[in-house]
Every structure is written in C-alpha cells, then in structure tokens.
Amino acid sequence: MPQIHTPLLAPVDGHRNVTDLLVRRAEKAPDHAAFDVATGDGSWQQISTASxxxxxxRLAKGFIAAGIRPGDALAIMASTRFEWAVTDLAAWFAGAVVVPVYETSSPVQVAGIVRDAGVVLGVGGTEAQTSRLIDAFAETGTGGLGAYAMDPRERVTGxxxxxxxxxxxxxxxxxxDLERHRTAADLDAAATIVYTSGTTGExxxxVLTHRNFLGQVLNIAAAYGEVVxxxxxxxxFLPLAHVLARGLQLICLANGxxxxxxSDPSTVVETLSVLRPTFLVVVPRVLERIQAAAAQKAEAAHLTRVWRAAVxxxxxxxxxxxxxxDGRAPASxxxxxxxxxxxxxxxxxxGGRVDYILSGGARLDPEVSLFFxxxxxxxxxxxxxxETxxxxTGNLPGDIRAGTVGRPLPGSTVRIGDDGEILAKGIGVFRGYRxxxxxxxxxxxxxxxxxxLGRFDAEGRLIIVGRVKDVIVTSTGKTIVPAPWEFAVEADPLVSHAVMVGEGRSFLTALIVVDPEEVAARQGATPADGRLHEIPDEDLRARIQRRIDAANALVSRSEQVRRFTLIAADLADTTxxxxxxxxxxxxxxxxxxxxxxxLYS
Known part of the structure; x- marks a missing residue:
C-alpha cells in the first residue's frame, strides 16, 4: 500500500502540557501584543501576552474555587470571541478537559454531549447560550457546578x-494550588473531547490529548515559520468549537x-481593512464569494469580458x-x-497585507486557488x-500545488488502503473515542x-477523491464516486451543495441545493420550515444546466447525471x-x- 511519512521537526517531550505554550510565551515576550479585542465602539484594543x-x-482560580478538579469536563458554548480563548486556556490551567459545543447545536445535541462527556460546569457566551446549557444540565442531571455567561452582568438577566x-x-x-492544577495533566492526558459533525451518523x-495538540502546534509552527x-x-472567524480554529489559535499564541x-462573519470584509491581517484561514466558500463579488462588480460596470480575461x-x-x-512568474x-x-x-x-490564505474544511476548486x-x-x-x-497534510509556502492537499505534515504518516481509503498515523492522531x-x-x-478516499500524485502530494460512504453502486453494477462530479458543480457560486443520487438505480440524478442568497433574491426569503422546496425557475435552471453539462464532460458516461432538481433548503438547520x-x-x-x-418517474 502506498505510504508517505514526514519525520517530526520539533519534539514535544520538553513540555508538561498545552498550558506551557502560554507560560513560556509570557516569559519570552510578556509585552508583545497577543490579541486585538473589539471595544464595542468600532475600535480595537491590543492585549499583551502578560495581560x-x-x-x-484569574478565571482558572475561579474555576477551582467553584469546585473544578483535574480531569473534570467543562463545556464551552459560545460564538468565536476573545472570551472563548480566555475560557479555553483557563479551563486547562484549572486541569479541566474542555468540551466545545457549537453555538448552532440543537437542545437535543447539547443534552447528548453534556451527558456523554459528563460535564460538571458550563460556560455560555450569551444569556441564551448559557440557558441552553442550564436546560441540558437539568435534563441530564449533569452540570453540578453550574453554568456561567461570558457576557457581563449588565447584559445578563434571570x-x-x-x-x-x-x-x-x-x-x-x-x-x-493553581500550579498544581495546571500541571496535573501530562502529555497523554485528555485535553479536550470534540464531538464530530456527524455527516454520516450520530x-x-x-478524545484529543495534550500530546496531540502540542505535537501539532510545535511542528506546524516549525513547518510554516514563513506564515506564522x-x-x-x-x-x-471560524467557530472556535472546531479543532482547526483552536489549533490555529494555539499556534499563533505560542509564536507571537x-x-x-x-463572531459575525458578515463583518469580515470591513474588519479586514481595519486590522489588515497577514494571514487568514477560510473555508473555500469565502474565496469563491470574493471572486464572485468581483465578477458582479465588473458586470455592473460593463466589464465582464475584461474581467474574464483578467481571471x-x-x-x-x-x-x-x-x-x-522560485515560485514566481514574470509579469506580462x-x-x-x-x-x-x-x-x-x-x-x-x-486588507492589502495578506501573504497567505489557508483553505480547509472542504475541497477548493483548483482554478480558484490558481486565480488567487x-x-x-x-x-x-x-x-x-x-480525529487528527x-x-x-498540507501544501507548504513555496511548494503549493493546486488540486492537492500537500504532503503529510511533520510527525504524520499517510497510507492509502487497498480500497483507496486514506489512513493516518502520527503525532496528531487522537487516542480514540470516548x-x-x-x-x-x-x-x-x-x-x-x-x-x-484519496491517492498520491507523482510527487507524493495527497489528492482527495471522495468519501467511502458516499460511493454509489447502480443497478447495473457500476461503482460511482460522486465527489468529482459534485465538486465540479459546487464550484458554481449559485450552488451551495450538489448531491448525486443513484444507489440501486439504472442512471444518476442529482439534488442541487441553491445558494440561499440567490434563493432570497428570487423568492424574497429562504425556507425555514425544515422542508425541501423545489425551485421552478427556468432562468436559474438554464444557468446551472451549463455547470451540470461542464461537470458531465469531466466524467465517464456512466458517471454523468441525466436529471436534476433545484432545491431551496434552510442551511441554518443543523439537522x-x-x-x-x-x-x-x-x-x-x-x-x-x-x-x-x-426524478425517476
């Protein structure tokens, strides 16, 4: 079986646990600005590492005074905000195991998480989020130490x-006492329990350990010194309940x-011009929207042909x-x-200063990558x-190949199984499920x-092919991996999701979930009743048909979609x-x- 290994660049054994990252950074550069924090009046205040x-x-001592003991589970349910970072590190300083809960989680999901993790104390961002934790504690008999809101007293009632x-x-x-709690966890102790998104099941x-986090933070920082x-x-602006955002935060904090x-992604553009970041982590949809917005402006200025030439x-x-x-091309x-x-x-x-953008969470259209x-x-x-x-894996500065997700990162081994499944071993791979x-x-x-599913290119870079459980077997015995076709269709800004259908059928069809903004522009609102709604818009259908035809041209005849339906759906529905x-x-x-x-009638 094909296998590629990248050795560690930075050992982790010199650290006790994740909290050492902050302690050592504060010793090295106490006055260095670690955070920009919104003041509420449109300005930003810098917070030093020492502060x-x-x-x-202080918050860690408060947790301990409330009764937190080393190894206790502490839940955080809040939008992305500075207080999330404070609470996360304070929980670790108190010796707790952090259990992040997405702010979009339903009451049933919140109750399931706090019950399974045995949460003893919860922290919510707003009053509403804290109330949801309180309700979950009451339903499950957990949360014996209570729930607290990040918002100040003047914004919290009841x-x-x-x-x-x-x-x-x-x-x-x-x-x-604080130091005893801070150092109670060793490298192989649980640092956090992160509940997976559940695209194919519950x-x-x-369970991610302190070794997992430290291994990733130290080695990614070593590999991406040009970036961080x-x-x-x-x-x-990604959810801090997601391990990618938390890992990024630790890498940045440890390296200054x-x-x-x-907390509101809709304010990103205006904030970029104020803070002028040098590095951003985004999902592919953000890049696609930036490019699409530029195209719309060009169209409004009657410069569509010029814009296409520019692309x-x-x-x-x-x-x-x-x-x-040297990674550069002469300017024509x-x-x-x-x-x-x-x-x-x-x-x-x-912002005018971005040196690099990291795209993750979904596949990025290679043409979009090359454009940027x-x-x-x-x-x-x-x-x-x-779980990793x-x-x-990741492309590195100076060694980027669009359409691939790079080679294994330091301390990681990637193997391609006989059935094409991507297998992983290494410093970041979790110890198992709860x-x-x-x-x-x-x-x-x-x-x-x-x-x-994946494969290596000739130079050892990983290419994602699709999901094992998404494979379709038609009634004619053809095995279809839908991802390449779906990726091609989803590259259109009009399409949020493309879902190929055909298990046990004689031919393939698809449900095309239209971008909510497009639905709102045409219908005045997006559905919020939990149901799927067909969109009988012939103009929109004709526009998306062109993308369907282009996607069909990329695959074999047996992999082509013959029929499709445009769907409007509530994409805020976590179900x-x-x-x-x-x-x-x-x-x-x-x-x-x-x-x-x-579609099959």
Whole structure:
C-alpha cells in the first residue's frame, strides 16, 4: 500500500502540557501584543501576552474555587470571541478537559454531549447560550457546578451568573494550588473531547490529548515559520468549537502572531481593512464569494469580458508560478494591466497585507486557488479531521500545488488502503473515542480510518477523491464516486451543495441545493420550515444546466447525471447541515424522497 511519512521537526517531550505554550510565551515576550479585542465602539484594543495570562490565571482560580478538579469536563458554548480563548486556556490551567459545543447545536445535541462527556460546569457566551446549557444540565442531571455567561452582568438577566463572579473568587485559591492544577495533566492526558459533525451518523466524542495538540502546534509552527511569526496577525472567524480554529489559535499564541476574533462573519470584509491581517484561514466558500463579488462588480460596470480575461491571466500566472523554481512568474503586459484594474483592488479588499490564505474544511476548486495565487495571494490547501487534531497534510509556502492537499505534515504518516481509503498515523492522531465501542471500526493496523478516499500524485502530494460512504453502486453494477462530479458543480457560486443520487438505480440524478442568497433574491426569503422546496425557475435552471453539462464532460458516461432538481433548503438547520457546513447526505435524501422519486418517474 502506498505510504508517505514526514519525520517530526520539533519534539514535544520538553513540555508538561498545552498550558506551557502560554507560560513560556509570557516569559519570552510578556509585552508583545497577543490579541486585538473589539471595544464595542468600532475600535480595537491590543492585549499583551502578560495581560492575557493574568486573565487566564484569574478565571482558572475561579474555576477551582467553584469546585473544578483535574480531569473534570467543562463545556464551552459560545460564538468565536476573545472570551472563548480566555475560557479555553483557563479551563486547562484549572486541569479541566474542555468540551466545545457549537453555538448552532440543537437542545437535543447539547443534552447528548453534556451527558456523554459528563460535564460538571458550563460556560455560555450569551444569556441564551448559557440557558441552553442550564436546560441540558437539568435534563441530564449533569452540570453540578453550574453554568456561567461570558457576557457581563449588565447584559445578563434571570439570575444567570457570569464569569465575573468566578473571577471575584480568585483570591480564594493560592498560586501554588493553581500550579498544581495546571500541571496535573501530562502529555497523554485528555485535553479536550470534540464531538464530530456527524455527516454520516450520530456525533462521536473524539478524545484529543495534550500530546496531540502540542505535537501539532510545535511542528506546524516549525513547518510554516514563513506564515506564522511575530510580525504577523490574523483574524479568526471560524467557530472556535472546531479543532482547526483552536489549533490555529494555539499556534499563533505560542509564536507571537496577533489574533482578533469575529463572531459575525458578515463583518469580515470591513474588519479586514481595519486590522489588515497577514494571514487568514477560510473555508473555500469565502474565496469563491470574493471572486464572485468581483465578477458582479465588473458586470455592473460593463466589464465582464475584461474581467474574464483578467481571471484567465491570473490563473495562467498562478500555474506558471507553480512551475517556476522560485515560485514566481514574470509579469506580462496583460498581468500589469489587470493588476491596475482588478488585482490590486482585490488585495485591498482583504486588507492589502495578506501573504497567505489557508483553505480547509472542504475541497477548493483548483482554478480558484490558481486565480488567487495569480493575483499575489497564494492559497495553502490542507486536509485533516477532528480525529487528527486538525491538519494531517498540507501544501507548504513555496511548494503549493493546486488540486492537492500537500504532503503529510511533520510527525504524520499517510497510507492509502487497498480500497483507496486514506489512513493516518502520527503525532496528531487522537487516542480514540470516548465510547470505546466506536474504536473497533475506526482503526486498522494501528492507522486511523479517515473515511475519505484519496491517492498520491507523482510527487507524493495527497489528492482527495471522495468519501467511502458516499460511493454509489447502480443497478447495473457500476461503482460511482460522486465527489468529482459534485465538486465540479459546487464550484458554481449559485450552488451551495450538489448531491448525486443513484444507489440501486439504472442512471444518476442529482439534488442541487441553491445558494440561499440567490434563493432570497428570487423568492424574497429562504425556507425555514425544515422542508425541501423545489425551485421552478427556468432562468436559474438554464444557468446551472451549463455547470451540470461542464461537470458531465469531466466524467465517464456512466458517471454523468441525466436529471436534476433545484432545491431551496434552510442551511441554518443543523439537522441537515453540520457545524462545519457539510451536507448530511442521508438526511437530505430522506427529506427529499418525493423529489428523488419524481426524478425517476
């Protein structure tokens, strides 16, 4: 079986646990700005590493005073915000195991998580989020130490306590007691229990250790020193309940890269121009939207043909950069023209200082990657899962290949099984699920089964092919991997999700979930009743038909979709969309059974 290993760049044995990252950084550069924090009046205040450490220590003492013991589970349910970072580190300083809960989780999901993890104390962001934790505690008999809100007292009513009340108890705990709690966990102790998104089944609690986090933080920082450094800054707007955002936060904190948090992704563009980050982590949809917005502006200015030429020139430049020895391509006359017309303005939209963008969470269209590289903002695509403590593979600065997710990162081994499944072993691979019954099918020969299909290119870079459980077997005996066709269709900004159908059928069809903004523009609102709604819009259908035809041209005849239906769905509904914005295929097909039946009638 093909297998590639990348040795460790940085050992972890010199650390006790994750908290050492903050302690050592504060000793090295106490006055360095670690965070940009919104003040509420539109401005931003810088918080030093020493100040952050002090806040963490005070809250940790409050947790201990409230009764937290080493190994206790502490839940955090909040949007991405500075207080999330404080609470996360404070929980670790108190010796607790952090259990993140997505703010979009339903009451049933919240109750299931706190019950399974045995949560003893909860922290919510707002009053509403804290109330949801309180309700879950009451239903499950957990949360014996209560729930507290991050919001200050003036924004919380109904008798819900706040973190300020815990901080006020800091004097009850000595520095020596805090240090005993902080150092109670060793490298192989559980640091967090992260419940997977559950695209193909019920969420499972992945137990990630301090060794997992430290191994990833130290080795990714060593591999990406050009990206993460003291002179840089970033904005985190991905959910901190996701391991990728938390891992990024730790890497930046340990290496002096200033962090700002945004809870509302709709404010990202205006914030970029203020904070001017040097590095961003996004999902592919963000890049697709930036490009689509530029296309719309060009169309409004009657410059569509010019814009298309600019895109083609940028893609060609990106491709030439990949082939050049120094990663650069000579600027042509056309490139200089489009630099003045478009490229410079697009970089300004992103703040004007972005050196690199990391794209993860879903597949990125290679043409989009090449376009951004061509305008001067290289996109680093990586691949990983909750169970691998975020990135498992990644392209590196100066060695980026669009359409791949790079080679194994330091300390990781990737193997391709006989059936094409990607198997993983290494410093970031978790120790197992909280329920050990789930481990039996999760590992083979000591390797974690990712559930994804992949292959290596000639230079050892990983290419994602699809999901094992998404494979379709038609009534004619053909085995179809739907991902390549679906990826091609989803590259269209009009399409949020493309779901191929055909299990046990004689030919393939598809449900096309239209972008909610497009639905709202045409119908005035997106559905919010949990049902799927067909969209009888012939103009929209004709536009998407062109993308369907292009996708069909990329695959063999047996893999082509013959019929499709446009669907409007509530993509805020967590019963069909995971917190990481992946479609729950089984649920969608169950709800759309009548629509599917009509496609085959």
């Amino acid at each position: 952050f450490l002090h806040e963490v220590q 008798g819900i306590p706040t973190l300020d009340e815990l901080r006020s108890r800091a004097d009850e705990v000595t520095d020596a 969420p499972k609690g992945a 450094h003291e002179g840089g800054n970033t904005i985190i 890269m200033r962090i700002a948090h945004l 083609a020139t940028a893609v060609a430049g990106g491709r030439a950069s990949e082939q050049s020895a 006359v056309r490139h200089r023209l489009f630099e003045a017309l478009f490229y410079r303005r697009l970089r300004a939209v992103m 590289r061509g305008i001067g903002v290289p996109v680093i695509e990586g691949y990983g899962l909750t 403590t975020a990135p498992l 329920d050990s019954a789930h481990d039996a099918d999760a590992f083979v020969d000591g390797f974690f089964r990712t559930g994804d 069909i969309i995971t917190p990481t914005l992946k479609i729950k295929r089984r649920i969608l097909l169950e709800r759309g059974s009548d629509v599917v039946a009509a």
